[in-house]
Amino acid sequence: MKDIRSLHGRAMEFMRIAKQDLENRDKEGYLRNTKAAFDLEQEAAYALLSKFESEPTRSVLFRSAANLAYNLGQYDQSEKLIYQALAGAPHAEIKAELLSLKESIELAYGLELSTNDITEYTYINVIKEHAVNLKVEPKTDRYSKAVVVDSIVDFLKNIQISYKNFAEVHFRKSFGSHDYSDFDRVLASFKKDSNLLMVDLKFQSFGVALVADTSIMNYKFDSSQKFTDFKSTIFEGFKKDVLFPDLNSEKFQQEIAQKYNETERSKIYSTIVNSLDNKSEYRVSISDRDFKFKVRDLPTINKKTLSFLKPKVTKFEEEEKELLIKRTMELTDVEGSKKTKLQTEFLSYAEFSINLANVKHKELDVEIYFSEPYNLKIIFQENTFSIDDRFFDIYVENQDFKDVQKSYELALGEKHLFLSSKDELTTDEKNIFDNMNSSFLTS
C-alpha cells in the first residue's frame, strides 16, 4: 500500500525548491523541480482515485497535481486531474479553486500560451503575494459602475509617481556619497528600477493589484547586505506610510511629521492626495485578494490634511529652482502669420518625442547609424528630463533638454562598446546586444 502522505510530503518539498528557483530566475531548475513535484503528487492523488470518502485530501491532492500540470503547460493532463477531483465530493472552496483553474486552462488554450508563458505568469504569481489590491470607482453613477478611462490613468500615474518619490526619499535617507562614490549615477539607476507593476486586473468597477518587484528583476546593481536589507522594506514601507493609514488621523500626522520633513512629505504625498481630495472624480478603496469585497475606503482627505501632506515648501537660494514647461497655445493660419494667443499654461509634467538618425558624440570613438529613425521619449517631471529606454536598457537624467539627449547618446555608444568587447554575455546582455545589432551600424 502506498504511503500517500510521504509521496505528498516529498512533492511539497520539490515545490518549495521550485518556488526558490523561480525567485532566483532559474527557469530550468524551476521546470525540473516542478516536474518532480508533479510526478509525485499525481501518484499520491491517483492512489485515492476510488476512495471518495477521503475528502478533503482526495480533491486537494488532485487539485495540487492539476495545478502543477498547468504550470508545466500540460493542459490536457491538468484538465483530466480536475475532472477526477470533481468526480468526488470536493468541499466548496476546493471546488471553486478547481473551476478557477479550469478557466485558466481555457484561457491558456485561447491565448495559445507556452510553458515559458506559464513560467512567466508563475513569476507574476510569486510577486503578487505582496501586492495591494485597489479599486477605483466613480463618485457619480452617470455611467453606472463604469469608471472613465481618464480617472484610471490619473490614479495610476499619481500612485506610480508617489511610489517612485517614496523610494527615492528613503534611498537618500539611507545612502550617501560615502556609500557610493558615483552617487548620482547609482541614484539614477535606483530610480529607473523603482516602478509599480500591475499583476492583476478586474475590469468591473476597475480593480488593480499593484506591487514593486524589489528582489527578482530589479535593483541588481548592489548586492551588499545593507542594500539588500533596504530594498526589501521599500514597498512594505510605502503601503504602511501611504496606502494603509488614515491620512486624516492626527496620530498618523504626528508620526509622519517626525519621519519626513516638509520637502519629503510633499514629494511623497503631493500626487496621491490629488486622487483622494474631494475634487477628484473617483474614489479609491482597498480590496481583498480576489476583488470580491471591500476591505476599506481610502478616506477623502480634508483641507488640514491636504496642507499637511502637500505643504508649500520654501526653497532656499542654494537649492535648485523649480523648473516648469511653459506651453502657449495660439490660434493661427497655416502660414503662421495671424496669431491670437489663447492660453499659456505651466506644466510640471510633459512628454516629448524625438527621432535619432545617428549618434556622433565627441567622447565616443565610434559613430552610430540607425537603419531607420529611432524614436525616443523624453519625460519632464520634478525639474528633470529623463530618458528610460527599455529596448537598449539605458536610463539617463538631466535638467537640460539638450544635455539629456547627449547623455543618452554617450550612454548608448559606451554600452555598445562594452558589450561588443565582452567575452561572455549574460542572457539579458545578449538580448540588448541583439537589439542593437538589429537597429544600427557603427563605424
Next chain:
Amino acid sequence: MKDTITLFSVTQADFWSENCIVALEHNTHKSGCILKVTGDQTEDIELKWSKSVVKSGYKEEKKFVEKSAEAISFFLCRKYTEYNVIEESCIGTGVDYWLGYDETHQSYDPNNFLSARLEISGINSETSGNTVNSRVKEKAKQTKSSDGTALPAYISVVEHSNPKAYFIKK
C-alpha cells in the same frame, strides 16, 4: 515549538520561535508577557522565552510579524483543537495551513490526513484602519457556503503591540 508542532523539523521550529521573539521584543515585550486570547475561548496565556535572538537577520517587519502570528497560532491550534499542523497550503488565498490528526489519534486516517484549514493573519500594531476585528471579518467573508460543504476551518488573528489573539472555528 519543536515539541508542539512535531511534524516540522527542529530548524523550522527554531525559525518560527525566533520570529515570535523578534516580533514581541520589537514591541518592547519581555518574557512573561501576557497574550489575551478571545474568540471561542477566553484565556490569558503567559508567553515565556529564554533565547537571545540576533536581530540583524530580521529586518522586514511584515515578515517576522506574519511568522510570529503563525507560531502563536500553531500553539493555539494544539491547545484548543484536536489537530496538529501538517503543512503550509501551497495554493489558496492568505496564509493557510492544513491541519490533521496525529497518527496516534483514534480518528487518524492515512488516506485522509488533511482535515481542516488554519487561516492566519498577523498585525504588528492595531491602527484605526487595521484592527483584529477587520481582519477577522475579512477572513470570515472569504468563503461562505450555504449548503454545508464548506471546508472545516479555523481563523487566528494575532496582534503584537498589546499581545492578543482571536481564535475561532469558522
